[in-house]
Amino acid sequence: MRISLISKLTIGTSLILLVFMMFFAYINIATLKTMLLEAAISDADKLSETVIKTTHYEMLVDNRERAYQMIEEVGMLQGVDHIRMINKNGAITFSTEKAEIGGYLDKTEAGCNMCHSNGELKVQVSTTSRSRIFFNKQGTQVVGMAKAIYNEKSCSTAACHFHPPKQKILGVLDITVSLEGMHTLMRNYRNKLVYLTVFLLLFISLAITFFTHRLVNHPVRKLLTQTKRIAGGDLDALVKNVSRDEMGELSDAFNQMTLSLKNARMELEEWGKNLEAKVAERTREIKQMQAQLIRSEKLVSLGRLVAGIAHEINNPLTGILMFANLTSRNPRLDQSLKGDMDVVINEAKRCAKIVKGLLDFSRESIPQKKLASLNKVMDGTIDLIGRQSSFHNIDIVRDYRPDLPLIPVDQNQIEQVFINMLLNASESMPFGGSITIKTYTENEEYVCLQITDTGSGIAEEDLERIFDPFFTTKSDKGTGLGLSVSYGIIERHGGKIDVKSKVNEGTIFTIKLPLSPQGGETLAASTIS
Numbered sequence: 001m002r003i004s005l006i007s008k009l010t011i012g013t014s015l016i017l018l019v020f021m022m023f024f025a026y027i028n029i030a031t032l033k034t035m036l037l038e039a040a041i042s043d044a045d046k047l048s049e050t051v052i053k054t055t056h057y058e059m060l061v062d063n064r065e066r067a068y069q070m071i072e073e074v075g076m077l078q079g080v081d082h083i084r085m086i087n088k089n090g091a092i093t094f095s096t097e098k099a100e101i102g103g104y105l106d107k108t109e110a111g112c113n114m115c116h117s118n119g120e121l122k123v124q125v126s127t128t129s130r131s132r133i134f135f136n137k138q139g140t141q142v143v144g145m146a147k148a149i150y151n152e153k154s155c156s157t158a159a160c161h162f163h164p165p166k167q168k169i170l171g172v173l174d175i176t177v178s179l180e181g182m183h184t185l186m187r188n189y190r191n192k193l194v195y196l197t198v199f200l201l202l203f204i205s206l207a208i209t210f211f212t213h214r215l216v217n218h219p220v221r222k223l224l225t226q227t228k229r230i231a232g233g234d235l236d237a238l239v240k241n242v243s244r245d246e247m248g249e250l251s252d253a254f255n256q257m258t259l260s261l262k263n264a265r266m267e268l269e270e271w272g273k274n275l276e277a278k279v280a281e282r283t284r285e286i287k288q289m290q291a292q293l294i295r296s297e298k299l300v301s302l303g304r305l306v307a308g309i310a311h312e313i314n315n316p317l318t319g320i321l322m323f324a325n326l327t328s329r330n331p332r333l334d335q336s337l338k339g340d341m342d343v344v345i346n347e348a349k350r351c352a353k354i355v356k357g358l359l360d361f362s363r364e365s366i367p368q369k370k371l372a373s374l375n376k377v378m379d380g381t382i383d384l385i386g387r388q389s390s391f392h393n394i395d396i397v398r399d400y401r402p403d404l405p406l407i408p409v410d411q412n413q414i415e416q417v418f419i420n421m422l423l424n425a426s427e428s429m430p431f432g433g434s435i436t437i438k439t440y441t442e443n444e445e446y447v448c449l450q451i452t453d454t455g456s457g458i459a460e461e462d463l464e465r466i467f468d469p470f471f472t473t474k475s476d477k478g479t480g481l482g483l484s485v486s487y488g489i490i491e492r493h494g495g496k497i498d499v500k501s502k503v504n505e506g507t508i509f510t511i512k513l514p515l516s517p518q519g520g521e522t523l524a525a526s527t528i529s
């Protein structure tokens, strides 16, 4: 069974309060009872004194009738139960209850035994000891007070000489006073106390309920609602407008926890996204490496084949060119055949060029590296070919990093790479455009050179094949060896070539060369270009 916090607190506090209030009420009532009883005893004592004093004279003159009448009148007062006079022999000489007049009381009887105890007569006994509480014949609780009537000088010297001077006590006046009044007072007081207790309990319970609801239950409910929202994944749920006390501190701590959770979740999500991107990047790198490996193996086997063929073709080609030249210059040659001979020579030259390209491609010569700045190598290349007609409509932009570190390269080979790249770029822009050359470093590991043109771009399906030997889209004048040769050179330098292109927008070639020499290779003479 679920009992709310407020109910538990209210019931607990009310129970504790009830116990305490009952305890105090009991003490109060007990004290009051003692006080009222003492007051009743004192009143009874004073009444006896008054009766003795007022009847003194009448007794002195032996006017018993008058004295008894006076006692009878006092006995009729409200609260007085009954009054009687007992002489020294124990005989009841007068009583407001006529039936007992003439009767005798024993010393051991209640009312006598306080003074007559153990056969002795105690002359002085305290008021409280002389009193006795009991129920009368009507069943009413009464307090009885016995008071000795002493033999005074005036009594023993009175005309009647009734009491000899030796006799100390003449008799006893016994008065019983009803305690009904006291009980009525007590009842009223107890009832008031009960009502007050009930009222206080109700009031305190209500106050506790109200304050607990406002100060505890309300903020706790807010926290509970927010906790449920957070459990449901809503981390924007913040607790607002809570008091500046412990509940407020709890709410602040709760809000802080929510924010930390939110940050942690964001970090986790970010991390997840990064992870995806990293996995994608790594996959791309692996694919690239795979493609590069396949390409390298293909180039190696092709290189060997090409080298053999080129070598075999080179000798007969040299002979063809030589004899074609001689024949062309021979005066005996029929001038009508001169044109044909020129075609033979040109085609033979074209073949020689192809063979040279094949030899370049297949030659796995170890680069003779010297420290050089790629900026300077590129400047030299532009000087060499920049004046060609194909570059006339082309704007060359140099975006060099000024303090580009020197790197170990075979300057001639790198120059050849740059020539191939720039020629390709210019050939992709027959109607002009721009070539931007940017140099920079990457991760303090590579020096990079980027050639961006605004040319025709490379079709997606060709991108994979442009580094293959003999792949060309330039049907008439291209050998398709430029990029494969360049690729081989950069690879032998421990670098990489990347290409990005969009048809009709342009192409970006990025060459990356390592800052430090590859393991095992040594630099040639320390010349710095």
Ligand SMILES: Nc1ncnc2c1ncn2[C@@H]1O[C@H](COP(=O)(O)OP(=O)(O)OP(=O)(O)O)[C@@H](O)[C@H]1O
Pocket (backbone or CB within 6 Å): 420, 424, 425, 426, 428, 453, 455, 456, 457, 458, 466, 467, 471, 472, 473, 474, 477, 478, 479, 480, 481, 482, 483, 484, 507
């Ligand atoms: N910057 C470029 N813009 C557009 N296409 C290019 C670019 N560079 C290379 N290509 C494409 O790559 C192919 C291969 O280039 P590669 O330099 O190997 O041979 P080629 O230029 O065709 O012939 P060669 O260089 O022997 O004269 C080219 O035919 C061309 O289709």
Ligand SMILES: [Mg+2]
Pocket (backbone or CB within 6 Å): 420, 423, 424, 482, 483
């Ligand atoms: Mg080319």
